Amino acid sequence: MTTxxxxxxxxxxxxLLEAAVQAIGESGPAALSLRDLARRAGVSHxxxxxxFGDKAGLLxxxxxxxxxxxxxxxxxxxxxxxxxxxxxxRFAVGHRAHFEVMFSPGLYHGDDPAVLAARSxxxxxxxxxxxxxxxxSERDALAAWSIVHGFATLWLAGALxxxxxxxxxxxxxxxxRRLFExxx
Amino acid sequence: MTTxxxxxxxxxxxxLLEAAVQAIGESGPAALSLRDLARRAGVSHxxxxxxFGDKAGLLxxxxxxxxxxxxxxxxxxxxxxxxxxxxxxRFAVGHRAHFEVMFSPGLYHGDDPAVLAARSxxxxxxxxxxxxxxxxSERDALAAWSIVHGFATLWLAGALxxxxxxxxxxxxxxxxRRLFExxx
DNA sequence: CAGCATATCTTTCCACTGACAAGATGTCAG
DNA sequence: CTGACATCTTGTCAGTGGAAAGATATGCTG
Numbered sequence: 001m002t003t004x005x006x007x008x009x010x011x012x013x014x015x016l017l018e019a020a021v022q023a024i025g026e027s028g029p030a031a032l033s034l035r036d037l038a039r040r041a042g043v044s045h046x047x048x049x050x051x052f053g054d055k056a057g058l059l060x061x062x063x064x065x066x067x068x069x070x071x072x073x074x075x076x077x078x079x080x081x082x083x084x085x086x087x088x089x090r091f092a093v094g095h096r097a098h099f100e101v102m103f104s105p106g107l108y109h110g111d112d113p114a115v116l117a118a119r120s121x122x123x124x125x126x127x128x129x130x131x132x133x134x135x136x137s138e139r140d141a142l143a144a145w146s147i148v149h150g151f152a153t154l155w156l157a158g159a160l161x162x163x164x165x166x167x168x169x170x171x172x173x174x175x176x177r178r179l180f181e182x183x184x
Numbered sequence: 185m186t187t188x189x190x191x192x193x194x195x196x197x198x199x200l201l202e203a204a205v206q207a208i209g210e211s212g213p214a215a216l217s218l219r220d221l222a223r224r225a226g227v228s229h230x231x232x233x234x235x236f237g238d239k240a241g242l243l244x245x246x247x248x249x250x251x252x253x254x255x256x257x258x259x260x261x262x263x264x265x266x267x268x269x270x271x272x273x274r275f276a277v278g279h280r281a282h283f284e285v286m287f288s289p290g291l292y293h294g295d296d297p298a299v300l301a302a303r304s305x306x307x308x309x310x311x312x313x314x315x316x317x318x319x320x321s322e323r324d325a326l327a328a329w330s331i332v333h334g335f336a337t338l339w340l341a342g343a344l345x346x347x348x349x350x351x352x353x354x355x356x357x358x359x360x361r362r363l364f365e366x367x368x
Numbered sequence: 369c370a371g372c373a374t375a376t377c378t379t380t381c382c383a384c385t386g387a388c389a390a391g392a393t394g395t396c397a398g
Numbered sequence: 399c400t401g402a403c404a405t406c407t408t409g410t411c412a413g414t415g416g417a418a419a420g421a422t423a424t425g426c427t428g
Contacts, residue, residue, distance in 0.1 A: 028290030103341045106212030143362040150334025157287045178327040228407045
């Protein structure tokens, strides 16, 4: 909890973003209510507007934060493509609220400069990891991104058939490896 | 099904579903309004409740319709996995409204029996196509589904980097092939 | 320290939404 | 014709997003 130090609230912006993550985790992005966030933060229902303009503005900030977190997680894989793929899935499962918003462009201002910049920051590590691979092509990068993104999305949607390994990282590792060793 | 014919409206249920597809195509599933659908269909704001109960009920019906459409499209590939993958992407792009709802489980009653049945109908063709492949495993099915679903989702989200083939089917075919011929 | 400009937050208001209840209307069986 | 029923309308309520205008704390300038 942030200290009630400094301004009226302390750091309302941060508090609202954290409340949003929690609320989305409970009921999904569609059911998000600005007034509910304001209640959670202990301020009036109009306070959020000052920081984010409107609901889409708040979700835009959340998307930027998400892309930055994702970029950091992928960077930590340090060129290891399999590790990066697993990190992608780990991020999606561990930061479900961010992830769901990030890839629901109808919810926020996708053409916001901050979003565009953060998005490309997240895309860079995967791209360079592919480029470092012998014979790595644009198509390989697209295939790698598609497979991890698809797996993560299906996992979050609960659309995967039963019988999958209950640990998303284990299941993801197996699926991603399929991209490198098709035979086995 | 329950398509009663020849009442006040004619077939309000159908009209509402089609209006929903159109409205979602314009503004996304989050901005969907039952009252707007009622206006589009020329009925009062409370008429939809009688057919679908509530908003989630309407989206449940839309999801079932979507899974059935998808199952039919995949069946038409007739065991050809590459064709099925392309058909998956074609469905997602061509029936964006259905697709977005289908994989947003927070929006509808995902545990509805009709949904479960339709979902497994859609999953069956891909599964059997994999099984028919020499050495086809559960992991292969998962990888195939992940890659097409991921590509379709990223395409719809507009998250793909520039420079991709503007025709989603062409780009998808190239990516999917990566699963079969990793070398080239 | 004093006074002011500004960022932050509150109060008030409006149009809209989803959901419910009760009544009206068309359709069909007998 | 009549009653039963599904269909649709009207009226209502709490909750929401957003705008406008006022209140208050904070930091800056002198």
